[in-house]
Amino acid sequence: MRVELDGVSHAFGPRQVLSDVDLVLDEPRIGIVGANGSGKSTLARMLNGLVLPSRGRVRVGGLDTASDAAAVRRRVGFVFTDPDAQIVMPTVAEDVAFSLRRRRLPRAELDAQVAVALDRFGLAHLSDQPCHRLSGGEKQLLALAAVLVTDPELVVCDEPTTLLDARNARRVSAILAGLSQQVVMVTHQLDALAGFDRVLVVERGRVVADGSPAEALGAYRALIDADG
Amino acid sequence: MLGLYVPGNSLVHRAPAGLKLALLAVGLLALGLWPSAAGLLAALAVLVLLTAVSRVGARAVLGQLRPVLPVLALIGLVQLWLSGWRSAGTVTGTLAAGVAAAGLVTLTTRTQDLLDAVVRATGPLRVVGVDPERLALLLALTVRSIPVVAELAAEVRQARVARGAQRSVRAFAVPLLIRTVRHADRLGEALAARGVDD
Numbered sequence: 001m002r003v004e005l006d007g008v009s010h011a012f013g014p015r016q017v018l019s020d021v022d023l024v025l026d027e028p029r030i031g032i033v034g035a036n037g038s039g040k041s042t043l044a045r046m047l048n049g050l051v052l053p054s055r056g057r058v059r060v061g062g063l064d065t066a067s068d069a070a071a072v073r074r075r076v077g078f079v080f081t082d083p084d085a086q087i088v089m090p091t092v093a094e095d096v097a098f099s100l101r102r103r104r105l106p107r108a109e110l111d112a113q114v115a116v117a118l119d120r121f122g123l124a125h126l127s128d129q130p131c132h133r134l135s136g137g138e139k140q141l142l143a144l145a146a147v148l149v150t151d152p153e154l155v156v157c158d159e160p161t162t163l164l165d166a167r168n169a170r171r172v173s174a175i176l177a178g179l180s181q182q183v184v185m186v187t188h189q190l191d192a193l194a195g196f197d198r199v200l201v202v203e204r205g206r207v208v209a210d211g212s213p214a215e216a217l218g219a220y221r222a223l224i225d226a227d228g
Numbered sequence: 229m230l231g232l233y234v235p236g237n238s239l240v241h242r243a244p245a246g247l248k249l250a251l252l253a254v255g256l257l258a259l260g261l262w263p264s265a266a267g268l269l270a271a272l273a274v275l276v277l278l279t280a281v282s283r284v285g286a287r288a289v290l291g292q293l294r295p296v297l298p299v300l301a302l303i304g305l306v307q308l309w310l311s312g313w314r315s316a317g318t319v320t321g322t323l324a325a326g327v328a329a330a331g332l333v334t335l336t337t338r339t340q341d342l343l344d345a346v347v348r349a350t351g352p353l354r355v356v357g358v359d360p361e362r363l364a365l366l367l368a369l370t371v372r373s374i375p376v377v378a379e380l381a382a383e384v385r386q387a388r389v390a391r392g393a394q395r396s397v398r399a400f401a402v403p404l405l406i407r408t409v410r411h412a413d414r415l416g417e418a419l420a421a422r423g424v425d426d
Binding site for chain 2: 045050070073074078080082084087088089094098099102128130131132146
């Protein structure tokens, strides 16, 4: 799916977080890296209309995130850093079912789709468990299942492995790598971007490097080294 | 409702959530309006029977009473002092039976089914501007947020101890409030991302 950012700027009060960003994103795997506070999470949130630009326009599959927010969100799934903030229902199966509520499926069909989604992520045995009793890795898998059960065309992930241990981080990364959907991932884990088609480096609200992982991450490392 | 559901296929599990809630409400109302030892014994007999039929186990049902035991004990003592042992026994027994019965409903009913029952029951309120789906979501979020806030409180308590301020109320309340508000903010963003307002 083609995502276009056209002269996008954004400010939170007096703080300018993005400045004049022009991008066309249509590669299957796109990574975004940058320091804390660089604007990369804001950039990611623009892709499904969670944050609207103060200036400029964002179009996702031809839809404007400002005027067609609902349609954009049906096509773009968003995975947050902290799954605890993303899980809204008390039990595992209920949270996945929550994502499907708009389809108004008959109960049997709803249960069947939820069961398939949980099975895909190895969560079937936890179906009736309260979400607060899951481990961090299981919670992030549940968050992924709840997003992917709606079969979005684009999956945007904001540091999905930051709060996970190495084993769970690798597991989540492997699942994301195997998705058929287009993925845009914000991350600090640079090795997770091996095999990506394109990496953007965001620094002080601007895209300062944009290219293959080798090129962009090389430029990012040079930036870090320059800071001492 | 804190995700205590015990999966099963008993008659009690299969009974519609709305029916269970309605029977619970009628039973509690009857016991409250006409308190008597005979009524209490009858209610306890029904509760024991339904617990046996549900196969969730007496321990699970009695476990629902644990958090309210101090309150029950306090009420019992006050009643004993004001009205004598017979009244104290009836009042505390009625309250305990009510909590256990509500626990049995929780243990045998999925949260989603309870919420669906709430949506159906509040459907007629649409004419006065109430959105039943939003009401059910509000209840679900309340249920979901209790363990999250409890976890935040535990983290703040540990941080307070680690920094040697275990007696400071402010060192507990302020960070807990800030973290809770931040969680609410993130939750709102997640709800938007999942299309709640669309």
